[in-house]
Amino acid sequence: MIAITREPIDTEQMNRDAGHEECGAVLTFSGTVRNHHMGRQVVKLAYEAYDGMAESEMRKVVERAREQWPDVKKVQVVHRFGEMPVGTSSIYITVATPHRPEGFEALRYIIDQIKRDVPIWKKEFYQDGETDWLHPEDGCCGHHLHG
Numbered sequence: 325m326i327a328i329t330r331e332p333i334d335t336e337q338m339n340r341d342a343g344h345e346e347c348g349a350v351l352t353f354s355g356t357v358r359n360h361h362m363g364r365q366v367v368k369l370a371y372e373a374y375d376g377m378a379e380s381e382m383r384k385v386v387e388r389a390r391e392q393w394p395d396v397k398k399v400q401v402v403h404r405f406g407e408m409p410v411g412t413s414s415i416y417i418t419v420a421t422p423h424r425p426e427g428f429e430a431l432r433y434i435i436d437q438i439k440r441d442v443p444i445w446k447k448e449f450y451q452d453g454e455t456d457w458l459h460p461e462d463g464c465c466g467h468h469l470h471g
Contacts, residue, residue, distance in 0.1 A: 342418035344397040349424040355415040
């Protein structure tokens with residue numbers, strides 16, 4: 325399952341659906357909105373993208389991961405768009421593999437490639453201002469700030 329949502333991600337349901345009978349390793353990753361960045365207090369953040377293109381590109385990332393790690397039996401990726409408060413999961417990924425080493429490698433590859441290649445834009449909202457829209461790989465490093 326590869327999906328985009330504007331609602332809270334149902335991580336409990338994803339966890340229930342994450343396993344596969346051939347797999348002894350089920351790994352999860354939650355990209356969670358944190359309360360600070362570069363010494364500034366974060367209030368919320370937002371992600372935006374053209375949903376169809378983002379979903380298509382995420383699907384390609386997962387296909388490449390499955391080619392590179394053929395033992396991956398199941399992958400789920402859900403990315404949330406729109407505004408979300410601190411503590412919210414903005415992306416949730418599960419990977420099921422027979423053994424943990426390839427699971428960890430595939431999971432790391434998937435999140436790194438999504439952040440690098442998928443055209444998703446991020447804005448951080450601080451107590452004292454906000455960033456311009458930035459690609460997440462730019463890191464919202466404190467440049468392009470509005471106060």
